[in-house]
Each structure stands twice: as C-alpha cells, then as structure tokens.
Amino acid sequence: MTHLVNDPAAFADEALAGFAAAHRRWVRAVPGGVVRRVPTAPGHVAVVIGGGSGHYPAFSGLVGPGLAHGAAVGNVFASPSARQIRDVARAAEAGGGVLLTFGNYAGDVLHFGQAAERLSAEGIPVATLAVTDDISSAATAERDKRRGVAGDLAVFKAAGAAAEQGLPLAEVTRLAQLANARTRSFGIAFSGCTLPGAGRALFEVPAGRMAVGLGIHGEPGMGERPVPSADEAAALLVETLLGELPDGLDTPRGQRAGVILNGLGAVKYEELFVVYRTVARLLAEAGVEIVDPEVGELVTSFDMAGVSLTLCWLDDELAPLWTAPADTPAFRKGGVPERGASGTGPEDTGPLSDETPAAAVPQASDASRATAVTVLAALRAVRDTMAAHADELGDIDAVAGDGDHGIGMRRGSAAAYEAAAEAAGRGAGAGTLLGRAADAWADRAGGTSGALWGVILHAIGAELDDTERPTAPVVAAGVAAAATGVRRLGKAEVGDRTMVDALVPFADVLGEGVAAGRRLADAWGPAATAAEAAAKATAHLLPRLGRARPHAEKSLGTPDAGAHSLALIVRAVQHTLADAPQHKEG
Ligand SMILES: Nc1ncnc2c1ncn2[C@@H]1O[C@H](COP(=O)(O)OP(=O)(O)O)[C@@H](O)[C@H]1O
Numbered sequence: 235m236t237h238l239v240n241d242p243a244a245f246a247d248e249a250l251a252g253f254a255a256a257h258r259r260w261v262r263a264v265p266g267g268v269v270r271r272v273p274t275a276p277g278h279v280a281v282v283i284g285g286g287s288g289h290y291p292a293f294s295g296l297v298g299p300g301l302a303h304g305a306a307v308g309n310v311f312a313s314p315s316a317r318q319i320r321d322v323a324r325a326a327e328a329g330g331g332v333l334l335t336f337g338n339y340a341g342d343v344l345h346f347g348q349a350a351e352r353l354s355a356e357g358i359p360v361a362t363l364a365v366t367d368d369i370s371s372a373a374t375a376e377r378d379k380r381r382g383v384a385g386d387l388a389v390f391k392a393a394g395a396a397a398e399q400g401l402p403l404a405e406v407t408r409l410a411q412l413a414n415a416r417t418r419s420f421g422i423a424f425s426g427c428t429l430p431g432a433g434r435a436l437f438e439v440p441a442g443r444m445a446v447g448l449g450i451h452g453e454p455g456m457g458e459r460p461v462p463s464a465d466e467a468a469a470l471l472v473e474t475l476l477g478e479l480p481d482g483l484d485t486p487r488g489q490r491a492g493v494i495l496n497g498l499g500a501v502k503y504e505e506l507f508v509v510y511r512t513v514a515r516l517l518a519e520a521g522v523e524i525v526d527p528e529v530g531e532l533v534t535s536f537d538m539a540g541v542s543l544t545l546c547w548l549d550d551e552l553a554p555l556w557t558a559p560a561d562t563p564a565f566r567k568g569g570v571p572e573r574g575a576s577g578t579g580p581e582d583t584g585p586l587s588d589e590t591p592a593a594a595v596p597q598a599s600d601a602s603r604a605t606a607v608t609v610l611a612a613l614r615a616v617r618d619t620m621a622a623h624a625d626e627l628g629d630i631d632a633v634a635g636d637g638d639h640g641i642g643m644r645r646g647s648a649a650a651y652e653a654a655a656e657a658a659g660r661g662a663g664a665g666t667l668l669g670r671a672a673d674a675w676a677d678r679a680g681g682t683s684g685a686l687w688g689v690i691l692h693a694i695g696a697e698l699d700d701t702e703r704p705t706a707p708v709v710a711a712g713v714a715a716a717a718t719g720v721r722r723l724g725k726a727e728v729g730d731r732t733m734v735d736a737l738v739p740f741a742d743v744l745g746e747g748v749a750a751g752r753r754l755a756d757a758w759g760p761a762a763t764a765a766e767a768a769a770k771a772t773a774h775l776l777p778r779l780g781r782a783r784p785h786a787e788k789s790l791g792t793p794d795a796g797a798h799s800l801a802l803i804v805r806a807v808q809h810t811l812a813d814a815p816q817h818k819e820g
C-alpha cells in the first residue's frame with residue numbers, strides 16, 4: 235500500500251524529480267530520465283537502461299560510474315516511450331555508441347526497438363539487449379520469451395563494467411549477452427503489490443500460502459504452496475536454480491556465481507539475511523564458489539512481499555566485470571576513481587520530454603481543417619471514455635497482467651487529445667492533428683498500448699493527410715493500414731489474445747461496409763459491433779504474447795484488456811461520426 239501520494243497519475247514523474255534532486259552527486263535529470271552527472275568519457279559506449287517506475291533502485295538508482303550511463307524512466311509498470319529512451323541515449327552518448335538494455339517486456343521491447351531505429355537513423359551506433367533471467371516465465375526451449383527480473387542487475391553490471399574499460403560497442407554487447415545467457419532468477423511472494431492510489435493489491439496470496447514464480451509487476455505467481463520456513467524457502471530457491479544450469483555447465487561443482495538475493499519491496503533486510511545464511515550454505519555444499527553476493531532490494535515491485543534469488547554463473551570474462559567497482563545512488567562496490575567533480579557538470583534539463591515546444595503546423599486546406607474538428611471531437615470522446623473506464627480496464631489487466639492498462643490508456647488518450655487540441659488551435663489539418671496525437675500518446679503513456687496506439691493514429695493520419703476532406707474509403711484504408719502497422723510492430727496475429735483480435739475484424743468489417751457503398755458513419759456501427767464481439771471472445775483465448783502469456787490459464791474467462799479498450803474506443807468514436815456533418819462521399 236502506498237501511503238504518500240498526490241495525484242496517482244503524476245506519481246512516477248514526481249518520484250523521479252525527487253530522486254534526481256536527492257542524488258545530484260550521481261545523476262542529472264534530462265528529458266526522459268536521468269544520466270550520469272559526470273558525462274560519459276569521450277569514445278566510450280553509453281549503457282542506457284530503463285523500464286517502468288515501481289522497481290527502485292531499478293532503473294534510475296543504477297546510474298553512475300561502473301554501471302549505467304543513463305536510465306529512461308517510464309510510468310508505473312509501463313515502459314518508457316521511444317522518445318524518452320532516445321532523449322536519454324542522446325544525452326548519454328559520447329561517440330562510442332549506445333547499448334540499450336532492459337527487461338524483456340512487450341512495451342520495453344517495442345519502445346527500445348523504436349528508439350534504436352531512431353538513433354541509428356541519426357547515425358548513432360546502437361545495440362539492444364533484452365534481459366531474460368526469470369526461469370519461471372517460460373520453458374528453456376522458449377528462453378527468449380522470459381522476463382527480466384533481478385538478473386537485470388547482473389547484465390547491466392557486466393555491460394557497465396565493460397563500457398568503463400573503453401571496449402567497443404560490439405564487445406560490450408557480446409559481454410552483456412554472455413552475462414544474460416549465464417544468469418538465472420527465481421522468486422516467491424507472500425503478498426502482491428498495490429499501485430499508488432489503488433485501494434487493493436494486484437493479487438492476493440491466501441493466508442498460509444505463498445506464490446511461486448513471481449514477476450516484478452505484481453503479476454501472480456505461476457503456482458502456490460504452503461508458506462515455508464526461511465530455510466525451506468532458501469532450499470527451494472537454490473534447488474530450483476541449480477536445476478537449470480546455463481548451456482555448457484553440467485554441474486555446479488567448481489563453478490563461481492555472482493549471487494543476488496533480492497527483496498521485492500516488503501521483506502525486511504533481516505529476513506533476507508536469515509534466508510541468505512542458508513542460501514550460502516547450500517550453494518557451498520553444492521560446490522559453488524560465491525562471488526561478491528548482494529543481499530538487499532535491487533529490483534522491486536512496490537510493496538510486494540517477495541524474495542528472488544539470482545545466480546550469474548561467472549566465467550573468466552564475467553568474473554572481473556561482476557567484481558569491478560561501481561558507484562551509483564543505490565549500488566556501490568569497491569573504489570571508483572573520481573573523474574570530474576562530484577555534483578558539478580551540466581545543469582539539469584528537466585525530467586520530462588514533453589516540454590519541447592511544439593513544431594510548426596504545416597499548411598492545411600479548409601476541407602482538412604474542417605475534418606480536423608471531427609477528429610478532435612473523436613479524440614475527446616476517446617479521452618472521456620478511457621477516463622470513465624480506467625478502473626475497469628485496470629481490473630481486467632490485473633487478472634493476468636500488471637493492472638496498468640487503465641492508467642496507460644487514460645494518460646495516453648488525454649495526452650493525445652491535448653496535443654490535438656493544441657494543433658487544432660494553430661490551424662492543423664486532420665493528418666497533422668492525428669500525427670501529433672499519435673506522438674503524444676506514445677510519448678506520454680509508454681507501455682505496449684502506448685506504442686501501438688501511436689501506430690494506429692499515425693497510420694490513419696497518414697491516409698487522411700492535410701489536403702482533402704477524406705472519403706469513407708480513405709478512412710477505411712487508414713484503419714486497414716493501422717491494423718497492418720500494429721501487426722508488423724507487435725508481431726501478434728488474430729488469436730494471440732491481444733488488441734489485434736479486435737482491431738482486425740473492425741478494419742475488415744469497416745472496409746467491407748465502405749466497399750459496399752455505405753457512408754462512413756453507417757459502416758462504422760457494424761464494425762464497432764464486430765470489434766466488441768471479438769474483444770468479448772478473447773476471454774476464451776490463451777495469451778501467446780505480452781505480459782499475460784506466463785499466466786495463460788488465469789486469463790481464461792476475462793477478455794484481453796487491450797482488445798476491450800479498443801472496442802470501447804471505436805464505439806465512442808461512432809457517436810462523434812454520427813454527429814459530424816456528412817458529405818455525400820462519406
Ligand atoms: N505484441 C502485441 N501486439 C499487439 N498487442 C499487444 C501485444 N502485446 C500486448 N498487446 C496488447 O497490449 C495490451 C496491454 O497494454 P499495456 O497495458 O500498455 O501493457 P503493458 O503494461 O504490458 O505494457 C494487452 O492487453 C494487449 O491487448
């Protein structure tokens with residue numbers, strides 16, 4: 235339970251501002267997050283990490299010499315946006331290129347991937363690495379689908395130490411990949427976490443029971459067992475991890491491991507030490523040499539009462555990287571030579587990336603400006619609908635996900651409307667208006683849905699452009715392009731239990747109606763009905779992608795949150811179309 239909150243929607247931004255103010259010796263605030271106070275050494279690789287808020291010290295607390303050069307900081311449990319990541323990377327980059335590394339979550343993968351494309355296009359060499367240490371989130375055969383949890387630290391540490399040596403980007407990336415391939419984590423929890431401002435936890439563990447195989451977003455565990463003693467818990471953690479050694483290791487005997495016993499947020503340090511005492515004994519009995527163990531809160535999930543164990547199996551390349559000095563707000567090791575004066579350097583440029591002045595609005599025809607009025611009304615309806623349904627969407631998402639879908643959709647749609655209204659006030663045509671709304675949604679919401687709604691609005695805007703009054707076929711083509719764009723970016727198809735399940739039938743039925751000669755307002759209704767039916771039907775589908783995938787069975791009976799929000803949106807838009815002045819062509 236979070237006790238001290240102003241506006242829950244502003245919680246992540248306010249926490250980041252306070253963090254930066256408190257840690258000026260190490261970091262400075264830049265648009266999108268923080269970078270080291272002492273700039274990256276010229277020619278060195280910049281290691282840029284990031285993810286949602288709610289995991290402190292991940293990610294901002296791990297910025298400093300020997301570790302990350304910058305952290306992009308998203309909203310609560312939602313990935314930062316591509317623009318935030320790009321802005322942080324630009325601020326951290328010093329001629330040696332950038333390694334973007336993050337936990338393997340859908341939104342993170344989308345936004346960091348897009349940021350990498352943008353940086354590359356600007357001529358900055360860039361590599362990406364998604365951390366996949368959580369063994370409970372996918373079988374060994376699907377290791378690339380695993381989530382990143384406390385093993386993030388081991389991978390970030392390897393990358394940061396390698397970059398500190400001045401190694402080139404390809405080498406820093408190879409060593410970080412090696413650390414990822416040799417890092418495994420497993421966790422247990424006794425209670426779920428509560429999002430700031432929320433009245434109840436994302437999941438409850440029945441009294442006397444513990445969740446096994448937890449994530450770091452308040453997702454329920456993969457299974458449940460009776461609460462063990464501390465020694466039994468330690469034995470479960472150690473035995474599980476010894477049961478899944480990385481490729482190339484036949485036995486733990488004679489191996490070295492960097493060990494992280496991580497508190498998820500509400501487990502006392504003393505309890506962690508009680509558990510660690512047995513972890514250390516069991517590893518020693520298994521013949522494992524423990525190297526520089528870390529016991530404490532390193533990657534958390536608000537007030538989740540849980541513990542995870544991470545083993546990073548060290549070889550001759552990884553061992554010196556794991557033990558190398560580091561000095562960050564939340565992680566210190568050895569003595570880091572001073573380079574530049576502490577607490578000085580460039581001034582803060584502010585944590586938020588939406589403060590840049592809006593770009594000039596291109597010339598638009600009268601017809602397109604008239605269409606923009608309808609588009610703005612539609613975006614207002616979207617915003618109001620998302621605000622009205624935010625709690626419901628959060629509850630649906632909490633069944634198998636991280637409960638933030640309502641927060642993200644409310645924040646994104648509000649930002650989209652605001653940006654559109656601003657553009658309309660400056661005479662924007664419909665295409666520009668939608669483009670501005672798309673960027674604002676993706677930038678301010680982050681998360682999977684932020685990236686995908688950015689794609690949807692961009693695609694429709696590109697078809698509408700700023701010249702003609704769009705005909706119904708033009709709008710239908712925009713919606714079809716949106717469906718194609720979402721599938722291309724998210725790589726989900728119909729049946730995967732995502733928003734694609736509602737978007738594709740919506741686009742198809744709209745296209746058919748328009749092709750049959752119906753006016754847009756008339757074709758839209760049946761298409762919205764198809765989207766609603768398809769969204770409802772997702773309750774019978776097993777998720778194959780995204781945060782809900784590890785909890786496949788739990789989600790049966792509840793519709794997919796993103797499909798449901800899409801159906802709500804298209805229905806809300808229908809009402810604005812019905813009110814709009816109709817032209818004979820649509
Ligand atoms: N690969 C994907 N392609 C399309 N939609 C996806 C994909 N992964 C997840 N989604 C959609 O995103 C929704 C979750 O959005 P959001 O709350 O932003 O997620 P997160 O918190 O996981 O980033 C899901 O309900 C699903 O509809």
Ligand SMILES: O=C(COP(=O)(O)O)[C@@H](O)CO
Pocket residue numbers: 284285286287289310311312313336337338339340341342343451680681682781
């Ligand atoms: O919350 C995070 C990312 O969530 P997405 O589902 O990718 O938006 C982040 O905290 C994990 O790195």
